[in-house]
Amino acid sequence: MAKKGWSVPATEALKADGLRIADLDTSGTPGFKGDKSAGQELLAERTEVLSALQERLYANGRSGDLRSVLLVLQGMDTAGKGGIVRHVIGSVDPQGVDHAAFGVPTEEEKRHHYLWRIRKALPRGGQLGVFDRSHYEDVLVVRVHNLVPKEEWEPRYDEINAFEKELVDEGTTVVKVAMFVSLDEQKRRLLERLERPDKYWKFNPADIDERGYWPDYQEAYQAMLERTSTKSAPWHVIPADRKWYSRLAITELLIDALEKLDLEWPPAKFDVDEQKKRLLEA
Numbered sequence: 001m002a003k004k005g006w007s008v009p010a011t012e013a014l015k016a017d018g019l020r021i022a023d024l025d026t027s028g029t030p031g032f033k034g035d036k037s038a039g040q041e042l043l044a045e046r047t048e049v050l051s052a053l054q055e056r057l058y059a060n061g062r063s064g065d066l067r068s069v070l071l072v073l074q075g076m077d078t079a080g081k082g083g084i085v086r087h088v089i090g091s092v093d094p095q096g097v098d099h100a101a102f103g104v105p106t107e108e109e110k111r112h113h114y115l116w117r118i119r120k121a122l123p124r125g126g127q128l129g130v131f132d133r134s135h136y137e138d139v140l141v142v143r144v145h146n147l148v149p150k151e152e153w154e155p156r157y158d159e160i161n162a163f164e165k166e167l168v169d170e171g172t173t174v175v176k177v178a179m180f181v182s183l184d185e186q187k188r189r190l191l192e193r194l195e196r197p198d199k200y201w202k203f204n205p206a207d208i209d210e211r212g213y214w215p216d217y218q219e220a221y222q223a224m225l226e227r228t229s230t231k232s233a234p235w236h237v238i239p240a241d242r243k244w245y246s247r248l249a250i251t252e253l254l255i256d257a258l259e260k261l262d263l264e265w266p267p268a269k270f271d272v273d274e275q276k277k278r279l280l281e282a
């Protein structure tokens with residue numbers, strides 16, 4: 001059944017299968033039939049649902065359940081990854097969140113296999129993990145800028161698939177989200193960073209140079225979607241020019257992942273009546 005406001009559920013509408021990024025309407029709102037105000041209203045409602053489900057995941061983790069959920073966020077600068085962390089993940093109990101952001105590898109990280117820092121940051125049982133960038137940078141920025149020779153990055157697609165399959169088999173639901181803004185929207189957002197002192201900290205002069213590599217990034221993102229969207233860990237493509245839509249869409253994907261875990265509240269490990277009696281008599 002279609003979710004409220006959605007004519008097609010987000011999990012279906014955002015599937016990466018067969019999608020050409022070059023043809024993507026980044027200002028679109030696939031599957032959603034309402035406007036911005038309807039979207040924002042629904043988001044407020046769905047945020048409550050997400051938060052309640054995440055509490056259940058956390059509660060089960062505290063009781064020894066080893067399952068977890070990992071949200072992998074990929075996207076060019078200004079696509080809104082930070083906004084998802086702040087507004088979507090920020091709406092749930094921070095105790096239950098394992099957050100990691102991946103930038104240019106440190107000297108120590110460079111001495112290890114590229115998955116080394118990723119494995120260290122995986123969510124613990126009961127946690128909602130979020131990766132702001134991820135191991136996919138090792139087939140994106142690395143491929144675009146030839147940071148390692150092709151012979152080295154080429155086998156990574158299969159290696160990543162095997163790595164994620166193992167993760168999923170061990171009880172982590174992997175929700176992969178690629179966010180796309182148009183070149184024009186990126187310019188507008190970068191300009192805003194230069195016009196607002198409270199946004200200077202987000203600006204990196206190199207972001208302007210990266211715009212020159214846009215077609216190369218599109219090609220690298222396309223290859224990533226085609227080669228690493230698997231049954232165990234499929235990609236979702238999020239048109240991200242409208243922030244209200246990307247936040248709502250990713251909230252729905254997380255709700256779906258958590259609902260599929262069929263989480264109950266963990267049962268008491270003690271006799272409730274007996275403990276009540278003890279307390280009242282104490």
Ligand code: AMP
Nearest residue numbers: 077102103104105133137138141142147
């Ligand atoms: P930001 O997310 O804006 O803090 O930027 C992080 C930067 O780190 C981006 O320019 C990424 O492309 C870069 N980065 C992340 N992972 C890697 C990697 N494995 N190799 C090289 N650069 C990376």
Ligand code: MG
Nearest residue numbers: 077078202204
């Ligand atoms: Mg940046």
